[in-house]
Amino acid sequence: MMALQKGITHMSDENARPMTRVKLMQITPKLASAWLKRNFEDNRQLYPLVVGWYASDMTDGRWGISQDIISFDDENRLINGQHRLHAIIQSGVTIWAYVGWGFKRTDAFVMDQGRGRSLRDAISVTTGQHVDFLHLATAAAMFGRDHRHLSQQQRWDWYEKHKDAVDFACQSAGGGSSNYCRRAQITAVMARAWYSPRNRTRIKEFGEVLATGESAGKEDNAAIKLRNWLMGCKARGVSPDKQEIYFKALTALKNFIKKEPITRLFVASKELFLLPGEKPGKATTKRPPPSKLARGARVELQKALDAQKEATRRRKNERSRIQQKARRAEKREAK
Numbered sequence: 463m464m465a466l467q468k469g470i471t472h473m474s475d476e477n478a479r480p481m482t483r484v485k486l487m488q489i490t491p492k493l494a495s496a497w498l499k500r501n502f503e504d505n506r507q508l509y510p511l512v513v514g515w516y517a518s519d520m521t522d523g524r525w526g527i528s529q530d531i532i533s534f535d536d537e538n539r540l541i542n543g544q545h546r547l548h549a550i551i552q553s554g555v556t557i558w559a560y561v562g563w564g565f566k567r568t569d570a571f572v573m574d575q576g577r578g579r580s581l582r583d584a585i586s587v588t589t590g591q592h593v594d595f596l597h598l599a600t601a602a603a604m605f606g607r608d609h610r611h612l613s614q615q616q617r618w619d620w621y622e623k624h625k626d627a628v629d630f631a632c633q634s635a636g637g638g639s640s641n642y643c644r645r646a647q648i649t650a651v652m653a654r655a656w657y658s659p660r661n662r663t664r665i666k667e668f669g670e671v672l673a674t675g676e677s678a679g680k681e682d683n684a685a686i687k688l689r690n691w692l693m694g695c696k697a698r699g700v701s702p703d704k705q706e707i708y709f710k711a712l713t714a715l716k717n718f719i720k721k722e723p724i725t726r727l728f729v730a731s732k733e734l735f736l737l738p739g740e741k742p743g744k745a746t747t748k749r750p751p752p753s754k755l756a757r758g759a760r761v762e763l764q765k766a767l768d769a770q771k772e773a774t775r776r777r778k779n780e781r782s783r784i785q786q787k788a789r790r791a792e793k794r795e796a797k
Contacts, residue, residue: 482564484531490556494547497532501540508544515613516549520557524615531562533569541565596635596646597621600628603650603708604737624737627653630662634669647708648672648688651715654735664719671718681721688714691727 489497519525532543540547543559550557601621605612612620621628631652635644652669655661671677671685688711695702712730717723736742 482562484560484562486560488556489550489559491551491554494550497540498547501544505544512545513548516546517553519613519615520549520553520555525557527558531560533565534563535565535567596632597628599646600631600649600653603646604653627656630656634666636669636673647704648711651711655715657738661719668715668718680723683723684714684717687724687727
């Protein structure tokens with residue numbers, strides 16, 4: 463049965479377990495610190511990155527009331543909510559949250575078992591907007607590798623801030639799953655370049671050349687180089703590193719805008735299209751060390767080469783087996 467009295471929800475099954483009490487209450491940093499002392503040793507690993515997400519949203523006033531209950535078992539030990547409690551202490555902010563007492567330790571088997579809510583899901587529920595995955599991925603790639611340190615609220619704010627640039631880039635990329643331009647790392651470069659209005663016509667043309675492979679002449683050579691490189695990777699079964707795609711796309715688009723042909727597609731050494739307010743050398747997108755940048759691509763390429771060698775070896779063995787069988791048959795007939 464369930465009854466609601468004075469903001470406290472009582473849930474009980476008289477034949478199975480004692481009553482569990484749930485209450486909506488304010489949690490101060492002092493209270494959070496006291497509750498963490500009840501955290502049992504075998505609780506799941508604490509992830510500082512998640513604590514950082516939560517603390518940032520709390521500090522910025524973006525933290526809401528979650529249906530996820532901070533839970534204590536029937537021995538008054540904390541079994542759920544340690545990341546939020548650490549975030550309260552780190553931010554120094556008092557928040558409202560549902561807190562429950564009297565849970566069983568075995569209830570941990572059903573905690574956090576639902577499908578995780580993605581950023582697209584949260585946006586849909588919160589605003590009623592249905593944002594395409596490529597748009598969100600483009601915004602994330604514009605920020606760079608460190609976008610994973612952002613909370614969902616911060617990622618949404620970043621997308622809203624650069625929405626016009628992202629929409630332009632994704633529209634310029636055209637449609638079709640086989641379109642070589644429809645990669646977040648490439649549309650991110652196009653979105654960053656959008657902030658220079660004089661570039662926009664050439665950005666659209668860049669998207670068209672990547673999508674169709676049709677160029678107006680040598681001045682479009684850089685886009686063709688990028689397209690051919692991506693096609694070559696696909697043909698070899700290689701998945702190039704995302705950062706390598708991004709920094710090669712920087713080189714390609716910069717030369718395409720200048721209408722300067724290139725003989726080879728190099729990885730850019732730094733960010734070439736700064737966002738408003740960014741300073742040279744301080745862009746959110748940072749080129750990783752060359753060894754890390756290429757390692758993923760080298761591993762994939764080596765796998766593809768090994769697979770080709772193995773296929774060649776098998777074909778040779780099969781031909782040799784057939785030839786030996788034919789020779790034995792000839793010898794039998796000669797006798």
